[in-house]
Amino acid sequence: MAKASNAARPEPQRLNSVEELATLRQELLDSKDPNQAEIVVCYGTGCLASGARQVEAALKKALKAADMDVKVRPLIKTTGCRGFCSQGPLVVIQPEGIFYQKVSPQDAEDIVQALAQDAGPVQRLLYRDPKTGETIPHEKDIPFYKLQERLVLRRIGSIDPTDIYDTIAAGGYQALAKALTSMEPEQVVAEVEKSGLRGRGGAGFPTGRKWRGALKAIEKKGRPVYVVCNGDEGDPGAFMDCMVMEGDPHAVLEGMILGAYALGAEQGYLYVRAEYPVAIEHLSIAIEQARSLGLLGENILGSGFSFDVRINRGAGAFVCGESTALFTSIEGKAGEPRPKYVRSVEEGLWGRPTVLNNVETWANVPLIIENGGDWYAGIGVPHSTGTKVFSLVGKVNNVGLVEVPMGVPLGHIVEEIGGGVPGGKPFKAVQTGGPSGGCIPYELKDTPVDFDSLKAAGSMMGSGGMIVMDERDCVVDVARYFLRFLEEESCGKCIPCRLGLTRMREILDDFSRGKGSQKDLEDLESLAQAIKDGALCALGGSAPNPLLATLRYFRDEYLAHIEGHKCPAGVCKDLITYRIDPDKCTGCTSCARMCPQGAISGEKKKPHAIDESACIRCGICLETCEFGAVEVF
Amino acid sequence: MVEFEIDGQKVQAQEGWTVLETARKYGIHIPTLCYHEAVKPSGACRLCVVELREGDWSKVVISCMYPVAEGLKVFTDSERVKNVRRWILEMLLAECPASEEIRQLAAQYGVTSTRFAIHDPDQDCILCGLCVRVCAEVVGANAISTVGRGVHKQIGAPYLEPGSDCVACGSCVTVCPTGAMRRRLDAVRGKPKVELAR
Ligand SMILES: Cc1cc2nc3c(=O)[nH]c(=O)nc-3n(C[C@H](O)[C@H](O)[C@H](O)COP(=O)(O)O)c2cc1C
Ligand code: SF4
Numbered sequence A: 001m002a003k004a005s006n007a008a009r010p011e012p013q014r015l016n017s018v019e020e021l022a023t024l025r026q027e028l029l030d031s032k033d034p035n036q037a038e039i040v041v042c043y044g045t046g047c048l049a050s051g052a053r054q055v056e057a058a059l060k061k062a063l064k065a066a067d068m069d070v071k072v073r074p075l076i077k078t079t080g081c082r083g084f085c086s087q088g089p090l091v092v093i094q095p096e097g098i099f100y101q102k103v104s105p106q107d108a109e110d111i112v113q114a115l116a117q118d119a120g121p122v123q124r125l126l127y128r129d130p131k132t133g134e135t136i137p138h139e140k141d142i143p144f145y146k147l148q149e150r151l152v153l154r155r156i157g158s159i160d161p162t163d164i165y166d167t168i169a170a171g172g173y174q175a176l177a178k179a180l181t182s183m184e185p186e187q188v189v190a191e192v193e194k195s196g197l198r199g200r201g202g203a204g205f206p207t208g209r210k211w212r213g214a215l216k217a218i219e220k221k222g223r224p225v226y227v228v229c230n231g232d233e234g235d236p237g238a239f240m241d242c243m244v245m246e247g248d249p250h251a252v253l254e255g256m257i258l259g260a261y262a263l264g265a266e267q268g269y270l271y272v273r274a275e276y277p278v279a280i281e282h283l284s285i286a287i288e289q290a291r292s293l294g295l296l297g298e299n300i301l302g303s304g305f306s307f308d309v310r311i312n313r314g315a316g317a318f319v320c321g322e323s324t325a326l327f328t329s330i331e332g333k334a335g336e337p338r339p340k341y342v343r344s345v346e347e348g349l350w351g352r353p354t355v356l357n358n359v360e361t362w363a364n365v366p367l368i369i370e371n372g373g374d375w376y377a378g379i380g381v382p383h384s385t386g387t388k389v390f391s392l393v394g395k396v397n398n399v400g401l402v403e404v405p406m407g408v409p410l411g412h413i414v415e416e417i418g419g420g421v422p423g424g425k426p427f428k429a430v431q432t433g434g435p436s437g438g439c440i441p442y443e444l445k446d447t448p449v450d451f452d453s454l455k456a457a458g459s460m461m462g463s464g465g466m467i468v469m470d471e472r473d474c475v476v477d478v479a480r481y482f483l484r485f486l487e488e489e490s491c492g493k494c495i496p497c498r499l500g501l502t503r504m505r506e507i508l509d510d511f512s513r514g515k516g517s518q519k520d521l522e523d524l525e526s527l528a529q530a531i532k533d534g535a536l537c538a539l540g541g542s543a544p545n546p547l548l549a550t551l552r553y554f555r556d557e558y559l560a561h562i563e564g565h566k567c568p569a570g571v572c573k574d575l576i577t578y579r580i581d582p583d584k585c586t587g588c589t590s591c592a593r594m595c596p597q598g599a600i601s602g603e604k605k606k607p608h609a610i611d612e613s614a615c616i617r618c619g620i621c622l623e624t625c626e627f628g629a630v631e632v633f
Numbered sequence B: 001m002v003e004f005e006i007d008g009q010k011v012q013a014q015e016g017w018t019v020l021e022t023a024r025k026y027g028i029h030i031p032t033l034c035y036h037e038a039v040k041p042s043g044a045c046r047l048c049v050v051e052l053r054e055g056d057w058s059k060v061v062i063s064c065m066y067p068v069a070e071g072l073k074v075f076t077d078s079e080r081v082k083n084v085r086r087w088i089l090e091m092l093l094a095e096c097p098a099s100e101e102i103r104q105l106a107a108q109y110g111v112t113s114t115r116f117a118i119h120d121p122d123q124d125c126i127l128c129g130l131c132v133r134v135c136a137e138v139v140g141a142n143a144i145s146t147v148g149r150g151v152h153k154q155i156g157a158p159y160l161e162p163g164s165d166c167v168a169c170g171s172c173v174t175v176c177p178t179g180a181m182r183r184r185l186d187a188v189r190g191k192p193k194v195e196l197a198r
């Protein structure tokens, strides 16, 4: 990210005490005119992909051209992902919080002029509520945001993540200051225990208990102890951790520093997948800046406590997110898991006591220390406290990053925050927990989204991926997709996973061609159990979950494939036929023009027809037809 | 001394032993493929699974690495154990159709045919990694390694280039449970013509 802030910044000067940090923060707050306009451009991955860089350049140009007219020269700032990626590129005018969506470079001039002349927002760029049709000028009033509770994401979208001063002004490192001045290391552990925080990386292990376990192991084995951040995020469709690392890297760092203080660790590791270059860049900048201010490294804030971190780039293998594989990967060996009969808190990285936590877990720690474990435990539900960030993708209107308190009903997230399925039909199911999770059908839409309820429903929280499926998604196809993914990602060390996943996928391949029997279904279930019981690590051990969950809720759809030779969702190509309903067809010819095979014929204004033998079942005609005349069956 | 039960039989073990070590001391048979006293266990083949039970709770673990603990109740032949074992043997029949040793072992457990597709009728390596471990841990030569990941994993000289690290001690051939290493040694040491290890 380019350094966009044009505010005058003090030269970095080492802070030698907590008081100096407080003074710096006060200076930063005093130097800022709260009424000064700020043009905030979202520089998250989604908005960058839809052209945020060009928008920012155009805004700068327009600002320059308008220089004469603008009374208070507004600042341009770039931030991490605001979460509402499907509406990008996003531009927000602060301090009022005017929300512009789908901004293009051509809009830059109008945006700047509106500001210069105090003319009110540019109407055409405002968000329009699809339900009421009314425009909503302010970000905070948009249902997508209004119904969220953004704690972990609280600074993302308002701070420039490459500028530590911006973070400090926004309250960064206040929790560290508090811990260093008023808490013994053990109290930090106790506070995390009290908060009820559970790991956000997948299994939901209580973080405080993990830290306590490490303290016990240290009693036996002594130090060094390591703290490690798991930023390998490999679930397809998941991007929460990426956005946190990109948008508020200091939150992750501060969490790790607090953890290190609690455990007496001197070295930490941030394991980030190499496919996240921006996250790595922002973390590197954050580490540099924190070091130069004395918030990281030797003698942090003059307290005598020293801790430093380094970044390890993950090689991009999904299995390297598994704790023991992650350790061997950091140690420079092939990332293969080992049995975990001895826990990582006792024998982790380099055989030493180690605390490994997920990105979002670490980012929660400063919140807990600053506001207290009791405060945190009051958010969410009793056994799943706090909030959870989800990446909401699939057949849903509002694709993006959402943060809600634990325990909110699934349907609320999809229908209220996510705006439901395009076209307004109910969703069919929601896949949670990625390739290790399962799906929750529409009938169970009131299921509270917390660790235990999702598990009881046959799925899991996982790292927070949420893929919405509608009637055009086939459960056999979905189960095949995840199995194929894991088959590719299996490290190959243990036999059940290396060979068993392929076999399961082969059976599903047969199903998708209408081949298979009741006996195959039984085989599949017994093989799934053998893999669950037999695989070495949780990659293999949880690989059967998407299959088992879809079987549990959609057994009929499986039977439709193997007994009825039909794919009710119209996805499995070998089992479907496309047809044009002559009564509905207006003869507009669009489908005939779009068909890549030239399989559609008919005269203008007369019903068209599909030549079944030439049709490759790509579905383009179905999407093209505006009259709903194309049918799949 | 740690006391626990295997298949209802009271057994005693030293602190730090594994369930498998204890079972062997009592002559209780548990099949293994990737385990060898000479090297560290790795937990790759999963054939040595046993079930632990405590009231309603039950869990399948591998005996070659699971540390003994007071009061464990271990079952070596429960339905869950048999299910895992049968499927693994079926997988192995398909993966290594050329290994007589695997065929005999499978037959012992009543597995004589496989539902898995056979991709290479000449294959006999089960990728247990014993050869690699013995070469590294006992011989110290590091002449062999696993190459590739997942279904593409193979055993061979590093980067599949025959090298000069092999000291021709034959330890790998001795520990190999399927006889596969015998055919592969030349590929490690660098005689031409012989096909590289898979
Ligand atoms: C195959 C596999 C992949 C995993 N990938 C990740 C990952 O990308 N990020 C993550 O935080 N945890 C991942 N985990 C979970 C970690 O093993 C570990 O439980 C987690 O990082 C612990 O942190 P937490 O307690 O804060 O969740 C993965 C686990 C498995 C089995
Ligand atoms: S379960 Fe799969 S990924 Fe895990 S160790 Fe076994 S082969 Fe490797």
Ligand code: SF4
Pocket: B124, B125, B126, B127, B128, B129, B130, B131, B132, B155, B172, B175, B176, B177, B178, B179, B180, B181, B184
């Ligand atoms: S060659 Fe033999 S010892 Fe080596 S991995 Fe294959 S089966 Fe195991």
Ligand code: FES
Pocket: A042, A043, A044, A045, A046, A047, A048, A080, A081, A082, A083, A084, A085, A086, A088, A090, A400
């Ligand atoms: S990238 Fe801009 S909202 Fe997500």
Ligand code: FES
Pocket: B031, B032, B033, B034, B035, B042, B043, B044, B045, B046, B047, B048, B049, B062, B063, B064, B065
């Ligand atoms: S013998 Fe225990 S896993 Fe192979």
